Amino acid sequence: MIAQLRGLLAQVEADRCVIDVGGVGYLVQASSRTLAVLPQPPELALVLVETVVREDAILLYGFAEASERAWFRLLTTVQGVGAKVALAILSVLPPPELMMAIGSGDKTMLTRAGGVGARLAQRIVTELRDKCEGMPTGMVATGGGVPGVTITRPTAHSVAADAVLALSGLGFRRGEAQPVVERVIERHEGQVDLDIVIRDALKELAR
Known part of the structure; x- marks a missing residue:
């Protein structure tokens, strides 16, 4: 294999x-x-x-990381969730948000993924809620949130690295993307989600 x-x-x-x-x-x-x-x-x-x-x-x-592969394996144990649907779920919900959605029973978050209707979302929640504990998220744990579920947030360093990689994939040079990403994170005092960093950095790079 x-x-x-x-x-x-x-x-x-x-x-x-x-x-x-x-x-x-x-x-x-x-x-x-x-x-x-x-x-x-x-x-x-x-x-x-x-x-x-x-x-x-x-x-x-x-x-890109082991946590996403682990969640892919877990998702595909649910009847009706094939590889295509599992990737669709992971495309809209990174592991921390996926863990939160399943742990809290939030079917609406799951139905954001293509191919996931209300019935399948309910099945995912029902079958995986008790299996979430201990699942990796690829980020540093902060605790709190849903009982029995560890909700995590990325560190500023990991967000910066991921943002630079994403911008490089969009065609920007690492040398020009890195300082912009660092400025964006600094403005938010290190407490900012990856999506927001990429969005704000793209605005600056487009000027």
Whole structure:
């Protein structure tokens, strides 16, 4: 089984990418969040991989961090949640928000993902609520929130790194993106979500 791939990022599409490892191009399906933090082709990229073997195909699903892969595995244990739906969920809900949605029984948050209706959202909540405890989020825990569920927030350092990666994937040079990201985080005194950092940084970079 393939557990990870490290090679040149040859191509990025809406829901997949191609990674060239030693002249062999591997087609890897991924969430929009993972694709957003990949470097700009043809730079070197590393993705964690979940290999799914079917009768008619061997499919590779890529993840930027181990927590997202762990949640992908957990989501696909629910009847009606295939790989495509799991990636759709992870595209709109990063692990901390997904944990919060399931722990609090917030079906509305889950239905933001394509292919997830109210009935499937209820099934996800029912089957996974007791399995959330101990699941990784890839961020530093702060505690509080739903009983039995650890809600986490990113550190300023991790937000800055992720934001620079995302902006690099959008075509900006790291050298120009880094100082802008740092200024945005400083304005918010280090307490800011990744989406807001990227949004504000894009405004400055576009000027």
